[in-house]
Amino acid sequence: xxxxxxxxxxxxxxxxxxxxxxxxxxxxxxxxxxxxxxxxxxxxxxxxxxxxxxxxxxxxxxxxxxxxxxxxxxxxxxxxxxxxxxxxxxxxxxxxxxxxxxxxxxxxxxxxxxxxxxxxxxxxxxxxxxxxxxxxxxxxxxxxxxxxxxxxxxxxxxxxxxxxxxxxxxxxxxxxxxxxxxxxxxxxxxxxxxxxxxxxxxxxxxxxxxxxxxx
Ligand code: ADP
Ligand code: ADP
Ligand code: ZN
Numbered sequence: 001x002x003x004x005x006x007x008x009x010x011x012x013x014x015x016x017x018x019x020x021x022x023x024x025x026x027x028x029x030x031x032x033x034x035x036x037x038x039x040x041x042x043x044x045x046x047x048x049x050x051x052x053x054x055x056x057x058x059x060x061x062x063x064x065x066x067x068x069x070x071x072x073x074x075x076x077x078x079x080x081x082x083x084x085x086x087x088x089x090x091x092x093x094x095x096x097x098x099x100x101x102x103x104x105x106x107x108x109x110x111x112x113x114x115x116x117x118x119x120x121x122x123x124x125x126x127x128x129x130x131x132x133x134x135x136x137x138x139x140x141x142x143x144x145x146x147x148x149x150x151x152x153x154x155x156x157x158x159x160x161x162x163x164x165x166x167x168x169x170x171x172x173x174x175x176x177x178x179x180x181x182x183x184x185x186x187x188x189x190x191x192x193x194x195x196x197x198x199x200x201x202x203x204x205x206x207x208x209x210x211x212x213x214x215x
Contacts, residue, residue, distance in 0.1 A: 001026070001080040001213065002105050004087070006184070007113030008176040009169060010123035011198045012205055015136050016113070017084040019206050024213070026080035029071050031064045031088075033134070036161075038067075053163055056171030058088060058179065065095040072103055081105070088180045093187075110187040111209055113198035117173065124164045131157040142202060 003026075005013040017028040035053060038046035045067070049059045068086055075081070087093040100107060126139035132155030137144060145151050150158075163172070187193045196208045 001109075002083070002100060002107050003080070003109040003111060003213070004083040004107065004187075005111055005113065006180070007115060007198060008117070008120055008180075009172045010120040010127070011113035011115045012123075012202065013084045013113060015142070015202060016205060016209055017082045018134075018136060020082055020209070020213075023210075024080065026082050027071075027075050028082050028084055029068060029086065030084040031059075031067055031086040032084075034067045034071065035059060035064070054168070056163055056168035056175065058175055061089055061091040061095065064088075065092055065099065068096070069099050072099065072105075077103070087183060088176075090179075090183050090186070093183045107187075107192065109212055110184075110193045111212060112184065112193060112195045113205070114195050115198040119199065120173065121166055121169050124169050125166060127164055128158045128160050130155050131159045 001024075005017055007013055014028075014030060014032075017030065020026050021028050035046070035049045039050045039053070040046070045063055049063065052059050064086055068083070072081065083096070087096050096107075123138065123141070126141070127136065128139070129136050130150040130153060132150060133153040135150055135152045136142070137158070149156055163169075184193060194212045196205060196212070198205060200208070
């Protein structure tokens, strides 16, 4: 099974993808995570992407589509893919069709996480992740069960993203509205879009997605 999680920054794509990975043995393909790894490693892609990401603008279509192709080739042909944060433009949606077709994969669901824009700034400015395993948390909405200790790996170091500040979030939201939201009709025409209320509790959102995957 191959699915896309679609929604603005802070909608809950990463949170839900991590849960699907645990529950279904699928693989999360997050272009944001791949780009951050490239920045950290100082690769040519990372050097090109760093400033663009800090401004909250979109990295070029060619770069992210190449990363997605490489990741798919590195995973088992039977392992399902959860696309998180990709595609983000019409050109990327077109590339994804070709990338999947070349590998004999079919896109089953596009799940749109529907959220109030007012809630997104609070979600993003309160977001942090475990430095050891990458599990996502939130200052108010999803704290570790034991303060300062990761539920998943026991790690005690956490990090915040440099682009998770109010100003950059506004740019990222504008990019989403201008370039990403307009790709939905491509998938609506194919009858594979489902909408989930992303304002519900994290567990309820997971349950709604599980229902869609079973359908
Ligand atoms: P969020 O999950 O908050 O929406 P991401 O981690 O997906 O953020 O993306 C962080 C940044 O990485 C984006 O603001 C953009 O600069 C870059 N990026 C990630 N994915 C893509 C993509 N598919 N196309 C272009 N840029 C991307
Ligand atoms: P995205 O990957 O779409 O940018 P995340 O999954 O990283 O979004 O979620 C952004 C922040 O909001 C995280 O700190 C996460 O813990 C929190 N969050 C995610 N889903 C919900 C929800 N349904 N209700 C409240 N907070 C949530
Ligand atoms: Zn951890």
